[in-house]
């Protein structure tokens with residue numbers, strides 16, 4: 256019989272002992288992977304604690320779900336499919352991770368344990384570079400002294416000659432043709448051509464240079480972690496043979512200082528996988544490792560698929576009528592429900 260504590264132990268094997276054994280240990284304040292994430296917005300910070308966030312360590316587990324960000328949707332899916340524990344990559348917080356209520360109430364209702372493993376998982380495998388087609392020869396996980404500002408210098412694999420080769424490699428590994436077929440089917444079924452889907456919309460592309468531009472050395476950056484144009488300038492001074500800047504997980508759009516800076520320095524610039532695909536880049540290897548380490552436990556992967564639809568195209572007539580009527584009657588400042596019976 257496997258227990259929640261065995262799942263914790265498996266995560267400790269995977270991370271080489273980076274997990275926090277108890278919330279008491281987290282409170283001591285000197286664990287390198289217990290990290291406060293804060294924008295300085297009052298009441299909105301969260302303490303990242305790699306470990307068991309809620310649940311009984313002695314509870315039996317038969318089925319475990321791996322997800323990127325835990326939400327009320329994950330909890331409902333876990334409840335409906337007999338999942339005993341959720342392992343979330345991104346940090347878990349009361350209300351934010353469970354539909355605006357408290358974790359305890361919601362998770363206990365379906366008897367689900369929740370564990371998180373974020374920065375403690377980062378840097379454990381070179382898969383993200385591999386998927387983009389390069390081998391890391393130099394890396395810094397706090398470039399410019401900023402914790403989490405990851406920077407890689409990589410050499411392309413022998414089969415990668417151009418930025419186009421990198422993009423084709425990504426598309427193939429990420430199974431984007433399935434997503435394209437799925438979106439096409441959804442548009443057809445709903446009769447709405449303007450539905451957009453994130454993994455396709457944010458797929459890799461060349462921003463400076465051409466698909467056919469040669470690649471000989473890559474600077475791989477992650478703009479959402481705080482990488483600035485000053486960092487770019489410094490990184491190129493340190494690695495003058497870099498000819499291609501690759502941004503992944505997050506991306507930048509035309510007009511951004513990193514693109515302008517790269518252009519002015521004569522570098523090519525491309526974006527690779529977006530955060531949408533981290534479930535495949537990081538979640539899947541994590542899930543396979545848990546599968547190996549936890550005998551007789553079924554592992555499932557929870558994947559989000561987010562779409563954008565113009566308001567006028569959501570739902571059939573009945574639903575549209577409902578939303579319009581209730582909005583007009585109650586939400587436009589002209590009515591307050593006067594009685595509750």
Ligand SMILES: [Fe+2]
Pocket residue numbers: 344373377533537
């Ligand atoms: Fe991550």
Ligand SMILES: [Fe+2]
Pocket residue numbers: 345530533
């Ligand atoms: Fe992430």
